[in-house]
Amino acid sequence: MKPLSRRAQGIQPSGIRQMMERARQIPDVVHLEVGEPDSNTPDHIIQAAAEAARAGFTKYTPSAGLPSLREALARKLSVQNGLPTHADQVVVAPGSVFALAAAMLATVDPDDEVLVPDPGWPNYTSVLQVIGARIIPYPLPRLTGYLPDLAALRRLVTPRTKAMIVNSPSNPTGAVFPRETVQALSDVAVEYDLYLIADEVYEEFVFEGEHVSPALFDSDGRVISVFGFSKTYAMTGWRLGYARAATAVAEVMTRLAEPFVSCPSSVAQKAAEAALAGPRTDVERMREFYRRRRDTVVAILGPEGLLAAVPRGAFYALVDLSRLGADSVALAGRLLEEHHVATVPGEAFGRSGAGLVRISFAAEPRLLEEGCRRIVQFATLRVGV
Numbered sequence: 001m002k003p004l005s006r007r008a009q010g011i012q013p014s015g016i017r018q019m020m021e022r023a024r025q026i027p028d029v030v031h032l033e034v035g036e037p038d039s040n041t042p043d044h045i046i047q048a049a050a051e052a053a054r055a056g057f058t059k060y061t062p063s064a065g066l067p068s069l070r071e072a073l074a075r076k077l078s079v080q081n082g083l084p085t086h087a088d089q090v091v092v093a094p095g096s097v098f099a100l101a102a103a104m105l106a107t108v109d110p111d112d113e114v115l116v117p118d119p120g121w122p123n124y125t126s127v128l129q130v131i132g133a134r135i136i137p138y139p140l141p142r143l144t145g146y147l148p149d150l151a152a153l154r155r156l157v158t159p160r161t162k163a164m165i166v167n168s169p170s171n172p173t174g175a176v177f178p179r180e181t182v183q184a185l186s187d188v189a190v191e192y193d194l195y196l197i198a199d200e201v202y203e204e205f206v207f208e209g210e211h212v213s214p215a216l217f218d219s220d221g222r223v224i225s226v227f228g229f230s231k232t233y234a235m236t237g238w239r240l241g242y243a244r245a246a247t248a249v250a251e252v253m254t255r256l257a258e259p260f261v262s263c264p265s266s267v268a269q270k271a272a273e274a275a276l277a278g279p280r281t282d283v284e285r286m287r288e289f290y291r292r293r294r295d296t297v298v299a300i301l302g303p304e305g306l307l308a309a310v311p312r313g314a315f316y317a318l319v320d321l322s323r324l325g326a327d328s329v330a331l332a333g334r335l336l337e338e339h340h341v342a343t344v345p346g347e348a349f350g351r352s353g354a355g356l357v358r359i360s361f362a363a364e365p366r367l368l369e370e371g372c373r374r375i376v377q378f379a380t381l382r383v384g385v
């Protein structure tokens, strides 16, 4: 038989999902690998979706999403994010995962170079591999609190560079880029004529500083901003995200959705409308939960010198285990096998992840505390040997 597609075979399984699979085989594991809110979707959202489904709202919708939802999102973007937006600029997608993929497919050709954050979320790289683009990691040095090294980033730009991916608040570092950094990244995009794809799915979870959208500095429609419902409203399983782009770009992204997904789920879109129309108290409550959990992580791991940086947003922390070795896959493996704590090897997020593992603090507080204590035990026991 002829081989399967080279591009498809080139995709590595996500280090995050691999760890989830391994952890499933072991009882009593403290799960700190999954980047998923531990709470359920708020009730009024579930109710609205159930009512819509019962009323027969179970059919295809337009590829770009329901007009009423696009209108509601345009209002949210205009009022909450300060980005004046027309509904034509909004593309609803089955998960921000697909909104990001559509943004990359719309802008990047095979052999184009794309700047991706290192450390950064691995899905960017997978999509770019499918496209056949060249992946150029740009450094987010730990010494700067995982903010981009702009001089290093500029040196990586070549005439083939087409786009840059920016993720703040960041998975896996928890960094929140200050306004001047976001402005500087936007300036680089203009100077070198690059598309800027902004992954803003953690916009609501900022503990210090503020979330600044790169599109605030966009004067010519080169920024594509991606947001989601998964994290903000604890709706990971509903699969709903959206992008804001220049109208012409949004149209291309919509055409791309047709052959891959037809349209986002109809009931999930009704759930999303209820989420936007409902009270913001749930989001604020979740932000406070995560802040307290972040504080727990800092209180337990900080004094032991195990925190690579204090997370200022999202719900992740990079744990520095480099005193035990550089191979993060081996480190995460030993943590799992010997101490029953599931984490993600830092190298799943790029080469700069050596010696690190990522934990998610979206976990239940009691388990989070237990997991952190086991990590301390692992790190200190080993060093003593």
Ligand code: PLP
Pocket: 035, 094, 095, 096, 097, 098, 121, 167, 170, 171, 199, 201, 227, 228, 229, 230, 231, 236, 239, 240, 241
């Ligand atoms: N972007 C980042 C940085 C993420 O961490 C995730 C999920 O973990 C996503 C996008 C995808 O979110 P969604 O569930 O909306 O597809």
